[in-house]
Every structure is written in C-alpha cells, then in structure tokens.
Amino acid sequence: MQQISLYDALYSQWAVRHFSDRPVSDEAVQTILDAAIRAPNGGNRQLWRFLVIRNAETKRRLGQWYSDSWTHMIDNMTPEERATQPYRSGGDLGNGMAKVPVLMLVCVEHPNGPPATAHISRGASIYPAVQNLMLAAEALGLGTVITTLHTRFEKEIKEYLGMPANSETAALIPLGYPAEDVRRVRTRRFPVADVTFYDRWGHKKAS
Numbered sequence: 001m002q003q004i005s006l007y008d009a010l011y012s013q014w015a016v017r018h019f020s021d022r023p024v025s026d027e028a029v030q031t032i033l034d035a036a037i038r039a040p041n042g043g044n045r046q047l048w049r050f051l052v053i054r055n056a057e058t059k060r061r062l063g064q065w066y067s068d069s070w071t072h073m074i075d076n077m078t079p080e081e082r083a084t085q086p087y088r089s090g091g092d093l094g095n096g097m098a099k100v101p102v103l104m105l106v107c108v109e110h111p112n113g114p115p116a117t118a119h120i121s122r123g124a125s126i127y128p129a130v131q132n133l134m135l136a137a138e139a140l141g142l143g144t145v146i147t148t149l150h151t152r153f154e155k156e157i158k159e160y161l162g163m164p165a166n167s168e169t170a171a172l173i174p175l176g177y178p179a180e181d182v183r184r185v186r187t188r189r190f191p192v193a194d195v196t197f198y199d200r201w202g203h204k205k206a207s
C-alpha cells in the first residue's frame with residue numbers, strides 16, 4: 001500500500017466532487033474504516049456506525065435527495081454567493097452521485113435517543129472519525145468531500161435505509177478516485193495569524 005506522510009495528507013486534502021468510474025476495492029474501504037475508528041470519541045463509547053453504499057439504486061435515491069437540498073440552498077443564495085468556489089460546481093455532485101463508486105454514510109447510534117441539545121459539541125464524537133476517514137482516503141489516492149445537505153431529508157433517508165429511531169446521520173461522503181479532468185486547486189485558507197489569539201481573545205502575537 002502506498003504510504004504518504006500525515007502532513008502530505010493534511011495539505012493535499014481537498015473537496016472532490018467529480019469522480020472517475022475506477023472501482024474502489026473492498027480492501028481500501030476496510031483500510032479507511034479501520035483508520036476512522038481510531039478517532040477520539042467521548043468515553044470511548046464508539047457510537048459510530050458506517051453504512052457503505054455501493055447499490056446503484058440506493059446511490060441514485062440519495063443523490064436525488066441531495067440534489068433537492070442543493071436546489072433549495074442555491075435558490076436562497078445571492079448570485080455572488082453562488083459564484084464562489086464551493087458552490088460553482090457543487091450541483092454536479094448530486095447528479096453524479098449514482099455513479100460515485102462508494103457512498104459512505106457516517107452515522108451515530110445513541111443508546112438513549114439523539115440528545116435534544118444543539119450545542120456545538122454535539123458532533124464532537126463523530127466528526128474526528130469523519131476526518132480520519134477522509135485523511136485515510138487521501139493517503140490511498142482517493143477523493144472525498146464531507147457533505148451534510150442530505151440531512152434535510154433525514155427522516156426519509158432513515159426510513160429508506162432501515163435505520164433505527166435512535167440513530168442519526170452525521171455525514172454523507174462520496175468516495176472514489178478523482179476524475180482525471182478535474183483541475184486541482186490548492187485549498188485556500190486564511191493565515192493562522194488572522195485566526196489565532198494568544199492568552200486572551202483579541203491578543204495577536206507581537207511581530
């Protein structure tokens with residue numbers, strides 16, 4: 001198996017929304033999941049559940065729900081917002097979802113039902129596993145993008161997939177080799193200096 005350094009994976013990871021039809025092996029999926037479950041999680045309760053979806057009809061249905069949410073979101077945006085990088089080609093993803101080799105639906109099973117709280121820490125036991133999954137995919141040359149738009153149809157999706165009432169979906173992640181004609185752009189982020197304070201909110205490092 002090809003090995004790249006952690007820093008290589010961190011810096012090369014980007015949101016891939018166009019995929020080639022090159023198949024993704026079960027071995028790669030298992031390797032990626034085994035990395036995902038190494039993630040930190042509250043009380044080591046490991047309430048993550050992963051749905052590995054290869055069935056064409058299931059992928060088509062999920063793509064349809066995704067596209068409906070996408071249209072709803074885009075309709076509520078200004079033309080300027082729509083023209084920004086994450087949204088320019090995002091609509092293609094829903095249309096292409098049926099053809100993405102694998103959809104990974106990352107879920108949580110809450111023993112006592114989903115907590116009612118909307119506190120920011122609510123997803124803190126699942127999103128580290130999501131990031132592990134995506135970095136492990138990157139290390140194998142596979143592309144991913146974390147998506148959450150499908151949650152608008154959470155009820156319908158749970159029913160369709162036979163998910164229990166005490167479960168919820170956290171992310172829908174297409175997984176495949178990036179399409180060859182996709183031009184890779186370096187991820188753009190604000191510099192650390194712009195987003196970091198020292199000891200007290202608002203205190204920047206003296207330069």
Ligand SMILES: Cc1cc2nc3c(=O)[nH]c(=O)nc-3n(C[C@H](O)[C@H](O)[C@H](O)COP(=O)(O)O)c2cc1C
Nearest residue numbers: 013014015017086090093145146147148149187188
């Ligand atoms: C919570 C969350 C939800 C997201 N949902 C979607 C989504 O529904 N569809 C999509 O195409 N990208 C989605 N993204 C991906 C972001 O658009 C992407 O991470 C961001 O634009 C940075 O892309 P880059 O790493 O290629 O620079 C989501 C990202 C996060 C963290």
